[in-house]
Amino acid sequence: MITQAGAPGTATGAMESQDLKKAGLKATLPRLKILNILEKSRLRHMSAEDVYKALMETGEDVGLATVYRVLTQFESAGLVRRHHFEGGHSVFELDHGKHHDHILCIKCGRVDEFMDETIEERQRVIARKAGYDMTDHSLYIYGICTDCQKKEKGRGR
Amino acid sequence: MITQAGAPGTATGAMESQDLKKAGLKATLPRLKILNILEKSRLRHMSAEDVYKALMETGEDVGLATVYRVLTQFESAGLVRRHHFEGGHSVFELDHGKHHDHILCIKCGRVDEFMDETIEERQRVIARKAGYDMTDHSLYIYGICTDCQKKEKGRGR
DNA sequence: ATGGTAATGAGAAGGGTTCGCATTGTATTT
DNA sequence: AAATACAATGCGAACCCTTCTCATTACCAT
Ligand SMILES: [Mn+2]
Ligand SMILES: [Mn+2]
Ligand SMILES: [Zn+2]
Ligand SMILES: [Zn+2]
Secondary structure, three states, X not given: OOOOOOOOOOOOOOHHHHHHHHOOOOOOHHHHHHHHHHHHOOOOOEEHHHHHHHHHHOOOOOOHHHHHHHHHHHHHOOOEEEEEOOOOOEEEEEOOOOOOEEXXXXXXXXXXXXXXXXXXXXHHHXXXXXXXXXXXXXXXXXXXXXXXXXXXXXXXX | OOOOOOOOOOOOOOHHHHHHHHOOOOXXXXXXXXXXXXXXXXXXXXXXXXXXXXXXXXXXXXXXXXXXXXXXXXXXXXXXXXXXXXOOOEEEEEOOOOXXXXXXXXXXXXXXXXXXXXXXXXXXXXXXXXXXXEEEEEEEEEEEOHHHHHHHHHOOO
């Protein structure tokens, strides 16, 4: 099967198309564009608004409602993970399969990732003891990153 | 100093008044009523809406905006802790000084508490390694509680 | 009891997210 | 390649929780 080379609206890569179909989703232009943003953007964790802005900047014309819908679909399909960072609004990242938790700077918003098997195991034990069938967990460590610590000292104090 | 016994608007206990002043807050009727709800309610963790409804049920007349304001003030004063349970909206509980984390049922909303020094320590280590000056952390374990597990089995499946 | 100032109540406004529906696009069948 | 059937999109309205605005009221030191 051959598609017109350079046909309008075929700007995004072709491989992603398969990813979407494998996930049981129709390979529509908005979905391809959003997937592309998530893959190419320098930010690993993006809010719907972030994705929307990135789309606008590249001249793409996708509605904000669609961004929300698609991200939720991606989540259901297991392509994306949703996090609730402080502040209430959702943040998304491509799901590469490796579970991890987050540590974030309350000054600049920087986000780092970590995985600690000791903590993971303790959580399982705690859930079992409490009689729960654990389905998920979320752990966020908040603090001030190295850079922001320096800045604080710089500004006297 | 003597106050009129049974004077209108003096229904709540008198001791709480001291707590508020110690916290640097004027002892107003709305604040006393809200503090009272938090102490007497069978729910340890309440949303602003929960508090507001409890107030209404006891015939008290406090605005929802005031509930939000007061809860935030209580938080700043260290009287109350705010949590962000799944779903985005804030939940409050009286701060009794002992730090703990939460494990909650995704079916019925039940909330249990726990504290694990191993996890606490690992977090400190992780933050240090990442170069962060840790200020806080939040850990939620999600799962299905004992009761809800039974119900699931009962309903076939 | 009086006055000065902080707190309250009611409703409007705000921010993030979801909905409703007419229009458009995709996958599939001729 | 053209037609078809139905899912997906875009837009604005609607939602929900929370905060803000501001006229009115209540606290508390005098
Ligand atoms: Mn991550
Ligand atoms: Mn608690
Ligand atoms: Zn920082
Ligand atoms: Zn339950």
